[in-house]
Amino acid sequence: MTISPQRVVVIGYGPVGARLVEGLLGPVADKRMTLTVVGAERSDAYNRVLLAEYAVGRSARHRLDTTDTAAARMAGAHIRLGEAAVRIDRRRQLVHLDSGDELPYDQLVFATGARANIPTIDGLQRSRRDKFSAPTSAARLDEGAKPLPHGVIALRDLHDAAVLLKAVSQKQRLVVLGAGVLGMELALAAAEQGAKVVAVYHGDIPMARNLDRGAGRVLAAAARGAGVSMASHSRAESILFRYDTEGEQVFDALVCADGKQIPGDLLVLSCGVSARTELAAAAGLTVSAGIVVDEKLQAWNDPAVFAIGDCAHIVAQNTHSGGQRISGAPSGLIGPGWKQADWLAIQLGRMLDDGASTITPDPGTGTPMPPERQHVVMLKAEGIDVVSGGDHSPELWDEGHEVTQWADPARGSCVKMVTQNGVLTGFVSAGMPRLGAELTLLFESSGELPRDRSSLLQLDSTAGGEVSTTDPFAPGATVCWCNGVTASTIMHAVAAGQNSVDFVGKATRAGTGCGGCKGRIAEIIARTSAEIPTSRLVSSLETNEDCSLAESSVPTSADAESQQETPGDEPSFTSPRYENVDHKHPTSTDVTASSNRPTRMTIVATSQRR
C-alpha cells in the first residue's frame, strides 16, 4: 500500500512560518509530505525584531534574512508569495486564495502574525481595519477603508521601514506615538542616528506595561540623555495636516487632549499589535486575542488546524470555564513563536511516522511543548539596559510574596525581584546589565534565586561578582600559580636567607613555571627583608640548616601546604634561565583588587511575609 503524502498548508511566511517550513523540509524532501506556504508579502521571510534597526539605518537589509527560501523550494516546498488566503472551507479542508486557486490540506497551520494597531484619533478613523471582515487581497491585507495618510506610518513591514529610513537619513522630526518597548527602541535608535525624536505617551513612565515606576524613571532619564524628548501624560486626540505641492494631506502635528501640539515630519504609530484572526473567525474557529489553540497548538474546535506565533492564543481548553472571556493573549515575541514552530514541526513529522491524525505529545520520545508562561521583555538600545518579566506588581511589604528591591536613582539603576518559594515570578531591572541578564536566565528556566539576594547585586560590581578583600601579599595568597607557592612560603624562605628571586626559586620553586610572578617575589623579598627582626632571621636561619622548616614557624593553618613546598632532604632543584621577567603577577585564587560590596546602595529592603 502506498500512502499518499500528507498535505500541509501554512498561511503566513513571516519568521515563525519560515521556521516551521525549515523544520518540515525533511519529510518534504522525503516526499512524505507536501508543503504549501502562502505569504502576502512578496519578499522572503525576514526578522521583524530587527526592523527598527534597519529602518533607522543601523543595519543592512540582509541582516533581517532569517531563512533560505531558495533552499526550501529546492527541497520541494511550494512557497507562494504575494498571495493571500481569503477563505477556509474546513468541511472540505480547502484554502481559497485571492487568485482563485484552492489548496487542499490535511493539516492547516495559521502563522498569520499580527498587524499594527491604529489608534482612535481624529484623522485616522478611516484607516482602521474592521477586524471582522475577511481579507480580499494580499496587498490590502492590513488596510482599512483608506490607507494611512502621508507622513503617518506604523512600522510593521519593509515598506514602512523604507519611509522611516528616508526620514531618519534626512534627520527629520519624528513623533513616535506610544512608548512601549517597540516605540522606545525606535525612538532611541532614530535619535542615535540623528533624527529629532519626540516620544508621546499617556502615563507617567514609558514601557508602563513592562516596567515599574523606578525602572520607568530610569529609562525616561536615559532616553532624555540620549536626546529623545519624552512627552509624558500626553493623550493623542487628533492629527493636524498640511498640504504638499500636489494638494495631498501630509502629517503636520499631533494634537493632545490638553491642547498641546507636537509638530513633526513623520508620525510613527507604535500602539501595539493585534493578531490577524479574521480569516480564522470567518471559518468559524474560536478567536479571542488570537486564534485560540490548546497547548498542543491545535484549534479548540478543529484538530486539523493549528496556529503558531503572533496569531496564536494558547489556552488549555479544560482550564476555561464557559461564559467567561478567554484569558491571556499571544506574547508578541519571536522566541516563543520559534519554539512553537520547532515543536509543531517535530509533532507533524511524528504524526507521519505514526500515521496518527492528532498530536499526542509524548514526553518519553519528544520534548513536550513547554508550558506557555509570561515572557521577558528586553529593550534593545545601546547603553540602556532595561529588562522585565512576569508579574512584578507586588510591593515590598505585600502579603504572600517575597519582594526584594534595590534602587540607586542618582546612578540610574534599580532592580526588583518577586519570588515564590525562591523561584522568580516577576522582575524588573534597569541599569544593571549583568543582573538583568542573569535574572532573565533564571526566570526563563524557573531557576531558584540564591537565598542571599545581595549576592546577585555583586554581578554588576566592577570585579565581576567576586567578593574578596584579600591582600595580594597576605600570607595565604598564592604567589606562584604554576607551583602553588604561597606568600608565606616565600616569606619563610626569605627569612631563611634566600634573598634573591633565583634563590627563592631554588628553595620553593616559586617563579619556576611561567615566570610571571617574579616581580611579586622580588617585592616579597624586599618587604620581608625590611620587616624581619634580626633575631627572628637568625633563628629562622638556624632552623633552616637542616633544610626544613620547624612546624612552629608556620604561622597559620592555611599555610600547612608550605610544608610540602619546601624541599626536604633533596634540594635538587636548579633554577631555570629566563629571558623575560614579567612584572605582572600571574594570578591566584584568593587575590583580587578590592572589595566589591556595593557601596552606593541607597535603598535595600527584603520582605518575607506570608
Place this chain on the structure above:
Amino acid sequence: MPEGTASHCPYCALQCAMSLTGGPAGRAGSVTIEGRMFPTNRGGLCKKGWTAAELLDAGDRIVHPLLKQPDGTFEETAWSDALDFIAARLRDSRERFGADSVAVFGGGGLTNEKAYQLGKFARLALGTTRIDYNGRFCMSSAAAAGNRAFGLDRGLPFPVEDLDQAETIVLFGSNVAETMPPFIAHLAGARQAGGLIVVDPRRSSTARLTDDGGGMHVQPAPGTDLALLLGLTHIVIAEGLANTDYVESRTTGFEALRVSTNAWWPERVQATTGVPVAQLRQFARRLANGAGTYILTGRGVEQHVDGTDTATAAINLALVLGLPGSEHSGYGTMTGQGNGQGGREHGQKCDQLPGYRKITDPDARAHVAKVWGVHPSLIPGPGVPAVELLAELGKPGKVRCLLVHGSNVVVSAPDVTAVKAGLQSLDLLIVCDFFFSETARFADVILPVTQWAEEEGTMTSLEGRVLRRRRALHPPLDVRNELWILRELALRLNAPSTYSTSPAEVFDELARASAGGIADYSGLSHDLLDTGIAAFWPFTPGSAGTPRLFRDRFAHADGRARLVAVKAHHGDGGPLAGNTLTLITGRLLEHYQSGAQTRRVPELQDARPNARLQIHPATADRLGIVADGPVTITNARGAVHAHAEITSSIRHDTVFLPFHYADEESANLLTESAVDPISAMPEFKRTIVSVQAGGSNQ
C-alpha cells in the same frame, strides 16, 4: 648547566622541555629534573613536571607481570607464561566468537611509535575493527570540526610563540592556568594589551588572568557557548567587522552562515547566555581590531553533545574575521594529553589509518597495506568510537576480550558504573600500566611497562611539533616496553607483517605509512630529530616542515575553508531549583587526567588529596553545606562523595567537580554516555545532579 638527557615532560600536550640527570647507569632516585630552554616552556615547569621523577621508583609500581588468581588476588608471573596465556585466550576468542570479540583501547599519552604499532597490531595481529582510545574524550570534537572546516586537524596550526605578539587572545573554555601553567607566559603580551578574553562559566584561575586590566572574563551559562559564538559572529557581520576579502577569496558557505547567525541578535544571545549585550559588542569589536587576534578553544566548549558544532562555530567566527592562516592571527584548539596530537594521527582511532588517513579510503588502505607488506583486504574496516566500544564490553555477540594501553577508563570515561560492569563481564582484560590503576584492578593480566624516562620515542605536541622523548635510565629489570609486548604477542598469534621493537625503526615505518597522508611524517627520523630541528608536520623529505599551516591554502581540494552553518539547540534543561544543580567537570593544576600518576606523587596528592565540590556560598548556605564539610552529589547514574569548597567563582546554580579521583569520589559516576553525533565526544560539562550536605555514612 649539568649535562643531562634532553627530553620532555610526561604529562600534558605543552610537552615542556626538561633535562634529566642521573641514569642510565643507575636506577632512579638519582634522576633529577631541570627545566630546559625551549620555545614552549622557556625553561619553566609546573608542579607536576618538577615532581614527575618521583613516580619512577614509587613503591607501588608494578614491576612484574601479574596474573589474577581465582581468589581475586594477583600473583607475579613470568613474561613468557603471561604472554602465552594471553595469546591462547585471544586466539581462542577470535576462533569462537570472531575477530571483533577482541578490542583494544589506547591512549593519548602513548608515544607516536606505540600508538602506531598498537593500531597496526589491532588490525593485523588481532584482525579487529574494535580499536579506539581515550582521545575520544578529549580532542575528538575539535578534530572533527577542524577536519570539516580546514580539511586538516592540527591543534595549533602555528608555533606557540606566535601568541607572544598577539594583542588579543580568546580562550574559549580552556583553563590553561591549571592544565598547562607554563603556557600562560605566552599570554603576557595580550594581557599587557588588555586583550586576554576568557570565556568560562566559572571564574577559573585562567579567568582571573583577565583582572587588573588584563582583559575580559565572559561568563555564559553552562551549555550556551554555541549561542554565544553565533551571537558574536552575528555582531561581526552586522557591524561590518567581517573580513570580506578573505571570506570571498578563502572560504565557501558564507551566505548560509550569514543567514544562520541572523537569528542570534545580541539581545537574544543575552537572554540565552546571560552575557550582557554591551559585553558581547565589546568582545566582537575587540576581535576585529586587527592587531593580532587568536581564538583558541578547549574542552569547555568541545566536551558537549554539540561539541563539534560549537567548535565549528568558533572556527566560523575566526574565518569570518579572516584569522586562520593569516600573518599574525589564527585559530587553534588546545590539545590536552601529552601525545593527544600524535595519538590521533596514526591509527588508534577506529576509522583511521596512519597519517590521518581514512580507513574507508581504498587508496589509503592500499598505501598502508603496501608498507605493512600485506594485502589490503587484511585490513579490517572501521570500528566504533570509544563510548560505543565501552558499551559493547561483555554484551552478547560483542566484545569479550579487551587490551587497555595507557588509559584508565574506570575514572576517565563517562558513566563509569556502566564501564565497570562491562569490564567485569569480559572474558579477558589485559591492562598495560606501571601502576595498579583503578582499571587494572579489573584486569586478568597486568603487564608492567616503561615510564617516560625509561624509553625512546617521539611525541607530537599541541603545536604539531614532533619531539624526541629520550631514555635517561634503565627500567626495572622485569619491566618491558609496549613495542616488545606487541611484538611478542604478534609472534604468538602468527600475525602477518613485522613488529620491530626499536622505536627508531618503528618511527621509520610510521613515516613511510604516513607519506602522502594529511599528517605526513615521511621526511622525519629519530636521527633527524636528534639534530634539534623544529619539526612541524606535514614534513616531507627534503622539506623544512610546516610551522605555519594554511598560509596560502586550506587542505580541502579547492584550497578553501568551509564555513558550515550550525544551529544551537538550546535545550530547556528543566528548572534548577531546590538541590538540583548543573555539574561541570574539569581539572586541577596538581593532577593529570585520571590521576593514576599524580595521585601517587605525595606533594601533589597532599595539596589536593580529595575531590572537592565547588559550590556558591548562597547555595551552600541554603543546602546547609559548610566549608570543607561532606557533600553527596547524586543522580540516576550514581553518587559521589566529596567535600565542599565554597567559592563565589561559580554560578549559584552550578557546581564543579574535578574528575581526577577514583571510587566514590569519581565525577564520572555522574556523567552520561550521551555523545556528539559527529565526534562521539561525551557530554562532560553539563550534567544535572542533586547536591546535599552529608557524607557516605548518612
